[in-house]
Each structure stands twice: as C-alpha cells, then as structure tokens.
Amino acid sequence: xxxxxxxIIYWGGNPAECHPRHFTKYTIMQKGRYIPNGRKGRTMVLVxxxxxxxAKAADVFLQVRPGKDFEVLTALRAVVKGQRVDAASVAxxxxxxxxxxxxxxxxxxxxxxxxxxxxxxxxTRGKHMNSAAALTLAAELNAFTKFVAMPMRGHGNVTGADVxxxxxxxxxxxxxxxxGYPRFNPGxxxxxxxxxxxDNDATLVLGADPGATMPQPAIRHLxxxxxxxLDPKVTHTSRLAKVHITxxxxxxxxxxxxxxxxxxxxxxxxPLTGPxxxxxxxxxxxxxxxxxxxxxxx
Amino acid sequence: MLRIKGGKVYDxxxxxxxxxxxxxxxxxxxxxxVDGGRVIxxxxxxxxxxxxxxxxxxxxAALNFARGLIPEQHRNxxxxxxxxxxxxxxxxxxxxxxxxxxxxxxxxxxTVNEAAVPVLSAKHTHEELRDTPMVDKTCCVLxxxxxxxxxxxxxxxxxxxxxxxxxxxxxxKAYGVKCVNPGGVEAWKFGKDAKQLxxxxxxxxxxTPADIVSGMARACDELRLxxxxxxxxxxLGAPGNVSTTLDTMxxxxxxxxxxxxxxxxxxxxxxxxxxxxxSAKIAEAFNANTNLTCDxxxxxxxxxVTITADGPWQHxxxxxxGKKWGNLDVENETGCGVxxxxxxxxxxxxxxxxxxxLELMLLIDDPWRVSLTTDHPNGAPFWRYPEILHLxxxxxxxxxxxxRLPEKARSRIILDQLTREYTxxxxxxxxxxxxxxxxxxxxxxxxxxxxxxxxxxxHAEQDITKMFSHPRYVIKGGEVVVEEGELRQSVEGHxxxxxxxxxxxxxxxxxxxxxQYYTMSFENYPVTPDRVHGLQxxxxxN
Numbered sequence: 001x002x003x004x005x006x007x008i009i010y011w012g013g014n015p016a017e018c019h020p021r022h023f024t025k026y027t028i029m030q031k032g033r034y035i036p037n038g039r040k041g042r043t044m045v046l047v048x049x050x051x052x053x054x055a056k057a058a059d060v061f062l063q064v065r066p067g068k069d070f071e072v073l074t075a076l077r078a079v080v081k082g083q084r085v086d087a088a089s090v091a092x093x094x095x096x097x098x099x100x101x102x103x104x105x106x107x108x109x110x111x112x113x114x115x116x117x118x119x120x121x122x123x124t125r126g127k128h129m130n131s132a133a134a135l136t137l138a139a140e141l142n143a144f145t146k147f148v149a150m151p152m153r154g155h156g157n158v159t160g161a162d163v164x165x166x167x168x169x170x171x172x173x174x175x176x177x178x179x180g181y182p183r184f185n186p187g188x189x190x191x192x193x194x195x196x197x198x199d200n201d202a203t204l205v206l207g208a209d210p211g212a213t214m215p216q217p218a219i220r221h222l223x224x225x226x227x228x229x230l231d232p233k234v235t236h237t238s239r240l241a242k243v244h245i246t247x248x249x250x251x252x253x254x255x256x257x258x259x260x261x262x263x264x265x266x267x268x269x270x271p272l273t274g275p276x277x278x279x280x281x282x283x284x285x286x287x288x289x290x291x292x293x294x295x296x297x298x
Numbered sequence: 299m300l301r302i303k304g305g306k307v308y309d310x311x312x313x314x315x316x317x318x319x320x321x322x323x324x325x326x327x328x329x330x331x332v333d334g335g336r337v338i339x340x341x342x343x344x345x346x347x348x349x350x351x352x353x354x355x356x357x358x359a360a361l362n363f364a365r366g367l368i369p370e371q372h373r374n375x376x377x378x379x380x381x382x383x384x385x386x387x388x389x390x391x392x393x394x395x396x397x398x399x400x401x402x403x404x405x406x407x408x409t410v411n412e413a414a415v416p417v418l419s420a421k422h423t424h425e426e427l428r429d430t431p432m433v434d435k436t437c438c439v440l441x442x443x444x445x446x447x448x449x450x451x452x453x454x455x456x457x458x459x460x461x462x463x464x465x466x467x468x469x470x471k472a473y474g475v476k477c478v479n480p481g482g483v484e485a486w487k488f489g490k491d492a493k494q495l496x497x498x499x500x501x502x503x504x505x506t507p508a509d510i511v512s513g514m515a516r517a518c519d520e521l522r523l524x525x526x527x528x529x530x531x532x533x534l535g536a537p538g539n540v541s542t543t544l545d546t547m548x549x550x551x552x553x554x555x556x557x558x559x560x561x562x563x564x565x566x567x568x569x570x571x572x573x574x575x576x577s578a579k580i581a582e583a584f585n586a587n588t589n590l591t592c593d594x595x596x597x598x599x600x601x602x603v604t605i606t607a608d609g610p611w612q613h614x615x616x617x618x619x620g621k622k623w624g625n626l627d628v629e630n631e632t633g634c635g636v637x638x639x640x641x642x643x644x645x646x647x648x649x650x651x652x653x654x655x656l657e658l659m660l661l662i663d664d665p666w667r668v669s670l671t672t673d674h675p676n677g678a679p680f681w682r683y684p685e686i687l688h689l690x691x692x693x694x695x696x697x698x699x700x701x702r703l704p705e706k707a708r709s710r711i712i713l714d715q716l717t718r719e720y721t722x723x724x725x726x727x728x729x730x731x732x733x734x735x736x737x738x739x740x741x742x743x744x745x746x747x748x749x750x751x752x753x754x755x756x757h758a759e760q761d762i763t764k765m766f767s768h769p770r771y772v773i774k775g776g777e778v779v780v781e782e783g784e785l786r787q788s789v790e791g792h793x794x795x796x797x798x799x800x801x802x803x804x805x806x807x808x809x810x811x812x813x814q815y816y817t818m819s820f821e822n823y824p825v826t827p828d829r830v831h832g833l834q835x836x837x838x839x840n
Contacts, residue, residue, distance in 0.1 A: 002817055003630065004487055026817055033445070033630070033815055111488055139623055142613055146489035148625065166365045167357075167395050167426050170372045170388040181377035181386045182394075184369055257421070262626075263359055265421045266822055267829075 001148075003032035007110035011047040011134065012069060013118020013152045016054040022152075023057060027114075034111075043106065047072070048120060062103065065094030067125035072100070073133035077140060079104040108144040115149040122151065153261050156207060157250075160259035195221045202226040206279060211236030230279050247279050254278040299324045299335025300776065305345035305755060308726040311735070311744035315723040321345055323751040326776035330747050338778075340755060343770055346726050347743050348408030348752030349683075352733035353528070353558050353593045354674040355605055356398045357412050357426035357435075359419040360626065360634040364605045364675075365392045367624050368638050371601060383788050391602045391675040399432035399791070401681050403779055406754030406769040408791075409734070409742050412437040413476055413528060413558065414607050416628045418816075420470040420825045427793060428831035432774055434750075434791040436737065438528045439470040440607055440632040442477030442510050443484040446811055451513045452505035458807065460517040464800035465808060467523070469824035471795045471833065474525035474737070475518050476558075478607040479532050480510035483633045491610035493533050495545045507532050508549040515553035521798040522838050524738025526554035526591065534559075534611050537567040540576035547587050556736055559595020559673035560584070561655035567710075573647050574710035575654045581661035591736040592662070593671040596655030596686050598678035599643045605676060609633040630815050641678070649707035651677075656689055656696070660716045665724045669733040683729070684766035690720040690728075691762050739794070751776040792832040799840045 001008070008027050015022040023029050031038040046058035047069075055061045064072055072093045078085050079100050087097040107113050115138050122131045131151070138149035153159055162172045169175045169182035174190035176183045187193055191210065194200050195218035203222055211219050212235065223240040231238055232249040248254035253274030257265050277285075300323040306316050320340075322332040355361050365372075368391065375390025378397050387397030402410060415423045415437045427435045441447055441463060450459035467475060481492035481499030490500040495508045511529065518527040533542040543563040557563070566576040584590055606612060609625055612635020616623030624636035641648040655677065662668040670687070674680035689696050693716075700714050708714065720728065734743020741750045755771040772780035777789050812820045827833055 003815060139616070142489060142625075143617070146487065148627065162366075163362060163422070164425075166362050168429065169386070170365050170375075170390070170392070170394050171369060172366050177380075177386055180379040180381075182372075182388055184372070257425075259422075263363075263422070264419055264818070265425070266818060267421070267826075 001112070001114045002026055002030045004034050004112035004146075005114045006035060006041060007043050007045070007106055007113040009045040009047065009107075009113070009115045010054060010058075010152070011115060011117045012120025012122070012124070013116060014048070014052040014054045014120075015116070015118075015152065016052065016057060018118070018154065019152060028057065043110070045103065045106070060103070062095055062099055065092070068093040069121050069124065069130050070126040070133055073130065073137055076100055076104055077133070077137050080108060080137070080141060080144075107141055107147065110145055113138075113141065113145060113147040115147070116152050117149065118152040119154070150261065157258045159261055159263055160257065160265070161207075163259055163263055192218050200225070203228070205229045205231075205237050205241070206283075207231070209235040209237050211240055230282055232276065245282055246276050247282055248274050248276040250279070299332040300338065300751075300773070300778070301332055301335060302338045302340045302345055302753065302755060302771075305340025305343045307345045307745065308723050309347060309745040310723055310727045310731040311347075312746045314745070321745055321753060323753075323773065323776050326751050328745050328747055328749040328751050336778075338755070338771060342758070344722065344756045344758055345745070346406065346754045346756065347730045347734075347745050347749070348754050348772070348774065349402075349406050349729045350669075350733040350737065350739070350743050351402070351407055351410040351671060351674075351680065352556070352669045352736055353413045353595070353671045354410050354680055355413060355676075356393075356410055356674070357395065357430060358415055358423040360414065360605050360607070360636065361392055362422075362426070363624055363626060363634070364603050364636045365394070367622055367636055368392065368603055371603070371638070383785055389679075389681065391679050393679075395426050395429040396431060399430045400785055400788070403432035403772050403774060404769075404785060405681060405683065405767060406756070406772050407433065407680075407729075408752035408754075408772070408774050409434045409436075409739065411435075411473070411737060414438065414440055414478065414634075415470055415472060415476075416440050416632045417466055417470045417823065418628050418631060420472070421829055424471060424793065424825060424830045431788045431790055432779060434742075434752075434794060436473035436525075436739075436794045437470070438474040438476035438525070439467055439472035440476050440478060441466060442480040442514055443482075443607075443632050445484065445630040445815070446808065447514075448481070448484060448499070448502065448505060448510065451509055452502050456513060456516070458804070459513060460520055461800045461804040462808060463514070463517045464521055464798035465804050467521075468795075468797050468800075471793065471825045471827065471830045473794055473796055474523055474528050475514065476528045476530070477511065477514050478530040478632065479534065479611070480507040480514070481505070482507070482532055483607055483609055486609040486613075486633055487627055493536070493542070495532060495542055495549060508545070511546055511549045512551050512553065515550050515555050519553050520840075522840070523796060523798065524836065525736065526556045528556045528558055530558045530606070530608065531563045534562045534606070534608055535565075535615075537565055537569055537573045539563055539565050540579055543580060544583050547583055547590065550589065552589055554589050555591075557584075557590060557592040559671065559676070560592040560658055561595040561597065561651065561677065562673070564654050564658060565650070570647060573650055575650055575657060575712060577654045577657035577661055578712060581658055584667075585663055588667075591667045591669070591732075592658075593669040593673075593733070594655050594659050595671055595673040596659070596677050597641055597648070597651040598672065598682050598685060599641045599648065599652060600678060600682075601638075601640045602675045602678055603636060603638045605634065605636050607632050607634045609635045611635070612637050615639070629817065643702060644704055646704055646707045646710070649703045650710050653700070653703075653707075653711035653713040656686070657711065657713050657716065659690055659728070660713075660718045665720075665727040666732045666735060668728065669736060670728045684763045687720070687725055687729075687766050688762040691725065693717050693719050790832055792834045793830045794834050794836070795830070796836045796838055798838045
C-alpha cells in the first residue's frame with residue numbers, strides 16, 4: 001500500500017489517535033514507487049459514526065448512523081455490482097445513495113484500493129458479520145481492480161499471539177486444551193465467556209490487562225479466584241490479582257519479537273538492562289516447578 | 299550404535315536393489331560396521347533411506363494464514379493428543395508444526411523442503427520450522443517477483459542481479475531459490491497477470507517472464523547453488539498451458555531447473571469444457587531435456603486447501619469456486635493466495651488432474667528426475683503419499699480407480715493405456731534418492747558410509763497403502779524414533795542453508811533502495827543466524 005494504494009479507506013477507526021504512525025509510516029503521507037507525489041497521489045476516505053481527529057486528514061468523511069455499518073456495506077456491495085438500490089432504505093443509515101455511489105465509483109476506479117477496518121466496525125452491532133461484509137466487499141472489488149482489506153488491531157502484540165496460537169494449535173484464539181488436543185469454539189472457550197460464566201478456577205494473565213477492558217462480571221471473577229499476572233508495571237488486573245510477578249519490559253529491557261498487523265515479525269533489541277526476568281524465563285521456571293511437583297506426587 | 303540386521307536393502311544411489319544386508323549406524327551416520335550396540339532384526343523387512351520431500355508447504359505466513367481460514371476442516375481432522383512424547387496438535391490439510399514433524403516421520407520421511415519463503419517473513423518461517431521436530435529442513439526463497447531483481451534484469455545488469463540474489467538467499471537463511479509465476483505475482487499487485495512468456499510484464503517496458511526465467515536460472519547456476527532454480531511456471535492450472543510449459547523449458551537455455559508440481563502445468567484444451575491431459579507432450583520434452591528435474595504435484599480426490607504465491611490464479615479459483623479466499627501481498631517481493639478446495643472424482647477437470655499427476659510419473663522414464671509430491675497441501679495433504687505409491691505400483695488397482703471416473707474424463711486422459719508398475723527400487727528413487735539428488739543433499743537419500751542415518755524400515759504387505767503408511771521402524775539422525783509403528787521419541791532436526799559467495803558491498807546497493815520502498819528498517823530485514831535453530835551452513839565458493 002505504501003507503493004501502490006491510491007485509495008485508502010479507514011472504517012470504524014481513528015488512526016490519528018489510536019495508530020498515530022500509520023499515516024506517516026505506511027499510508028497517506030508516504031511517497032511510493034507508483035505514488036511519487038505522496039499525499040497528493042492518494043485519496044483518503046474515513047467512515048465512522050462521529051467526526052474524530054482522523055477526519056481532518058480525510059478527503060471524504062462519511063458519517064454513518066451508529067449500528068448501521070452492516071447495512072451500508074451491504075448496500076455498497078450492491079451498488080458496486082450495479083444492482084438496484086432503494087434510496088429510501090439507504091437514507092436510514094445516515095448516508096445518501098449519492099454518497100454510496102460516489103464511494104463505489106471511487107473504489108472501482110482506483111488502481112489499488114485498501115480498506116482498513118477498526119473495532120468501530122468489528123466490535124459494534126453486527127460484530128463479525130460486519131467484518132465479513134467488509135472482507136466480502138473487498139474481495140468482490142477485485143473483479144474491477146486490485147483491492148485489499150486489513151483489520152486495524154490494537155493491544156500490543158496481539159497479532160503475534162494469534163500467529164503462534166495458529167501454528168501450534170491450528171486456531172487463533174478461544175482454544176481449549178483440556179482434552180489434551182486443541183478445540184476451538186469462540187463464544188464458549190473465549191476468555192470473556194469463560195470468565196463471565198465462571199468456568200475457570202484460576203487465571204494466568206500474560207501481556208494483557210483484562211481488568212481495564214473486560215465487562216464487570218468477568219473482572220469480578222478474576223478478583224474472586226486466584227489470578228496471576230506477569231507484567232512489567234502495575235495494571236488494573238495486577239491490582240486485583242493474588243500474585244503479580246514483575247517482568248522485564250520487552251523491547252526496553254528484554255529482547256523479543258513483535259508482529260505487525262500484517263503478520264510481519266520485527267525483532268526487538270533492548271536499549272537498557274534491568275533486574276527483572278523475562279516472561280519466558282518466568283514461565284519456564286513455573287513449568288519446571290510444576291514438573292517437580294508432579295514427580296514428587298508420582 | 300545400531301545394526302539393522304538382515305533387511306532387504308534398497309539403496310539406489312549405491313546400486314543396491316533389494317539385497318539382504320546389514321545397515322550399521324554410529325554417531326548419527328551410516329558406517330561400515332559396528333561392534334556391539336543395539337540390533338534390530340530386519341529379517342523380512344524392507345530398508346529404505348528416509349524419505350525426502352522436495353516440494354511442500356509446511357511452515358510460513360501463507361500456510362499459517364490458511365490454518366486460520368479453515369477451522370471447520372480442523373474440527374473434522376485427526377487430533378494429536380498430548381502425551382509424554384508429543385505436543386498436542388491437529389493434522390488435517392494444514393497440520394500444526396509439531397504434528398507435521400510427527401506425521402512425516404511416522405510415514406518414514408525425514409527431510410522436507412519448504413518451497414516458498416519471502417525474505418520479509420522468513421523470520422516467522424524459521425520460528426515455525428524450529429517447532430517442526432523429527433525432520434531436517436531446507437527452504438527456498440521467493441525471488442522471481444522481487445522488484446529489485448526485476449529492475450536489474452530489465453536493465454540487463456546480470457552481474458549485480460546475481461549478487462543481489464545471493465545476498466537475499468543468505469538473508470533468508472534459505473537453501474535454494476524459488477520462482478513463482480515469474481512477473482505474474484508482481485503484475486497481480488495491480489490486479490493483472492503475466493500469462494504470455496514472451497510479452498513484457500505489466501509495469502515493465504521490455505522485461506518478459508522468459509527473461510526472468512533464464513536470468514534466474516543462469517544466476518543460480520553461476521552461484522553453484524546445490525539445488526537448481528525451483529520453478530513454478532507461468533499459467534498454472536489453466537487449460538492449454540502445455541505450450542507455456544514447453545516454452546519455459548526452451549527459455550531455460552540449457553540451464554538447470556527444477557519444475558515444481560508439473561501436473562498443474564500439463565493441460566490441453568481451449569477452455570474448461572475441453573480441458574484434457576497433455577502429459578505425453580510434457581513428458582516427451584522433459585525426457586529430452588536432461589537439465590531438468592521435476593516433482594509431480596499429484597492430486598488425490600478429497601478436501602484440502604490450496605496455497606500458492608500465485609495470487610492471480612487464486613483470485614480466479616475464488617471466482618470459480620465462490621468459496622473463501624485469502625490474499626496477501628508481500629510488499630515488493632511476492633504475494634500469496636489461499637482458497638479451500640475439494641477435488642471431486644465426478645468433476646471432469648479434477649478427474650483429469652488426478653490422472654495427469656500419475657501419467658507424468660509413469661511417462662517420465664528416468665525416475666531420478668521426478669519426485670513424489672502433492673505440492674502439499676495443494677493437491678492433497680502429504681500424509682496421503684502412500685495412496686499414490688499404491689497407484690504407481692499396481693496397474694490393476696489403477697484400472698479400478700479409472701473405472702470410477704466419468705466417461706467424459708476417461709476420454710481425455712491416457713492413464714488407462716499405461717501399464718508400467720513402479721518397483722520398490724524405483725519407489726526408493728522417487729521418494730528419497732531422487733529428491734535428495736535434485737536438492738543436492740549429498741548426505742541424504744542413501745545408505746552408503748557417511749550418509750546421515752535417516753532410515754525407514756517397512757514390513758512388506760499386499761496392501762501398499764498400509765505398508766507405506768506405517769513403517770515398522772524409523773531412524774532419524776541415528777535415533778530410533780518410530781518402533782513397531784509407534785512414535786518413541788521426538789528429536790529436533792537441522793535447518794540446512796547455503797551461503798553463496800557475494801561481494802559484501804552489494805549491501806550498499808540494496809540498502810538505499812530498501813529504505814525507499816520497504817516499510818521496515820534495513821537492519822531488521824535479514825534473518826540473523828542466531829534466530830535459526832539447528833542451523834547448518836553450506837558455504838559456497840565461486
């Protein structure tokens with residue numbers, strides 16, 4: 001996209017504040033092999049429910065009524081394919097048919113289009129159906145031009161966790177190993193659902209702060225059962241945990257690898273040294289201690 | 299120390315074809331004799347060098363993307379339950395890393411070549427290979443759509459192109475060079491393809507796919523890479539692509555090349571309705587060009603997932619199947635597409651594909667130049683190899699299978715006319731000695747003194763599928779890892795890489811271009827040797 005994208009759409013995200021380097025390092029501000037004029041050679045569209053600071057960077061801002069993203073995406077798919085779309089039903093989404101037609105024309109006319117979608121799309125009404133609609137729209141646009149879509153992810157190295165879960169268990173998240181082999185069922189085995197139902201009797205938290213983001217019943221369960229946190233700093237979760245082991249900060253006092261949102265790994269070289277062990281070392285020592293205990297029991 | 303006593307040994311490289319003798323092992327190598335140590339009674343058993351897979355997709359960003367795309371397949375796949383030896387996993391079309399090692403070794407295969415690695419995500423590929431036990435690993439770096447290479451080839455600066463190529467091979471800690479749809483993957487970045495071998499690649503003034511093919515093959519030869527350029531020809535899968543494949547053979551101008559998954563490049567007809575086998579033409583030309591090796595890329599009926607760097611083809615397949623489709627463009631060097639697929643016996647195109655893979659293996663007269671593959675997981679998962687061996691070794695069984703195909707498909711293939719049956723000695727070439735030679739792995743694929751002690755011991759059975767699915771013993775690096783058909787221990791394999799000779803100054807040419815067009819720091823681009831577990835480097839001289 002740095003070298004080719006002449007149409008960049010952000011949908012349900014606020015990169016100016018949430019991914020502040022995205023514009024400058026990867027997308028609109030970069031000059032590329034086939035975009036020699038940088039910003040002037042690209043069109044940016046922002047689709048969101050409110051006018052965030054990212055709107056200032058956009059050439060076109062489309063304000064969708066909250067919860068209507070799926071309808072907009074579906075109508076767009078129809079417009080792209082030249083099917084008849086009822087203007088009155090589009091009006092209900094907060095956008096006009098003219099606006100959708102204009103966007104569809106831009107998408108079909110570009111040389112290389114990219115659709116970034118954020119949690120404003122994937123975590124609001126419709127959830128994964130919204131993501132599916134966005135991905136389908138991008139796939140179908142390849143009948144006209146080159147078009148790709150990519151989620152704007154957050155929470156540190158979530159992509160790295162996803163990648164490693166996939167090659168060790170075949171599934172990205174929500175994996176249950178209690179039968180000795182991986183089983184996958186989002187909604188049943190995913191973290192929030194386990195915690196809310198109170199299915200688990202202990203929790204190990206690695207590189208995450210669920211106490212800051214998860215629903216109250218989940219947080220209550222973390223507080224009421226043994227929770228162990230590995231984290232370089234004090235977090236919402238560490239405050240309610242039974243045990244907090246301070247670990248080295250990866251990239252600052254410990255080496256490691258972080259995955260970009262496009263699943264490209266980057267090595268981290270620590271500029272400083274510190275007194276704390278790495279997450280890996282703590283996990284290895286816990287495992288060794290458990291193995292010794294098993295041997296004694298045997 | 300270990301002695302396999304009195305087995306019937308098939309060691310084609312050393313001219314041993316079913317001779318009863320002992321195989322002695324010490325220090326992870328085959329030796330002339332051992333004094334003492336464990337003795338395995340090989341009486342009545344068949345002793346093969348461990349299998350070598352010359353073309354498979356077992357690790358890397360593309361395969362891992364595919365894993366994420368098919369949870370519904372994993373649910374029906376064979377699970378591996380954790381025990382004191384094995385880590386948990388899932389087999390299926392895209393086995394998890396640990397499962398990949400267990401299943402390959404469990405079948406008697408001990409070396410695999412991961413055939414498609416972009417430099418940009420090579421660190422990730424090596425992480426996955428590190429978690430793939432039981433087998434030694436090589437990989438091929440994707441270079442035929444690398445813009446830096448293409449620009450140099452267009453400018454006719456072959457000397458620098460070779461230097462840049464060598465630098466990238468070492469940067470990826472690769473063993474060989476892979477070319478996928480030369481020029482076509484680059485063109486796909488603007489939604490186009492490069493189907494004509496002698497027409498300029500979209501975006502370039504004069505550079506044609508044929509120029510890329512010959513330039514890359516020449517550079518690989520000049521660098522003396524042990525494995526020839528690993529070539530996925532243009533126009534994969536398309537009706538009538540036989541002409542492109544034949545033209546590609548000519549474009550190589552006598553340079554060595556390994557033609558990957560040849561089955562997908564041997565079709566006649568003008569469209570899907572007239573799709574037919576052209577394996578006879580391909581085999582005839584291949585037999586005459588002794589600079590070439592190939593692997594079959596055979597297809598078996600059933601469910602799988604297709605994964606290739608050939609982005610435009612995958613978009614077409616998505617439009618044909620209407621199923622899921624994943625596409626990844628990898629900055630300035632390659633791309634990939636993923637489409638789940640079911641090969642159906644009653645589908646005429648699929649039936650022809652099934653026949654073409656077998657026809658090629660039967661028509662290519664030198665078994666040393668053709669290797670068994672399914673382009674895992676594209677034609678079928680690798681753990682179905684024994685079914686193919688069964689088809690190759692038993693013409694009657696083949697006839698029964700052909701009879702099940704639709705009438706229309708049977709008229710477009712020649713498999714029913716082929717009566718050849720592979721012997722055990724030829725199977726040992728097809729699965730081990732041949733691919734080891736094609737890869738230039740001198741210590742693999744044979745049981746002579748000094749060879750790596752990778753051995754598969756089978757119990758002769760009428761049911762060939764069963765025989766090759768469940769070896770009695772497997773020895774990896776001198777360790778008995780499978781015994782009585784059961785996994786007894788998990789061992790780590792090596793990562794084999796080459797370091798071609800190049801002028802270190804080439805980095806000063808690459809660095810500014812990289813900084814201009816890529817999105818990461820140049821220092822973060824190459825894979826550092828400490829990230830590759832069990833790295834064994836073959837330093838080449840010019």
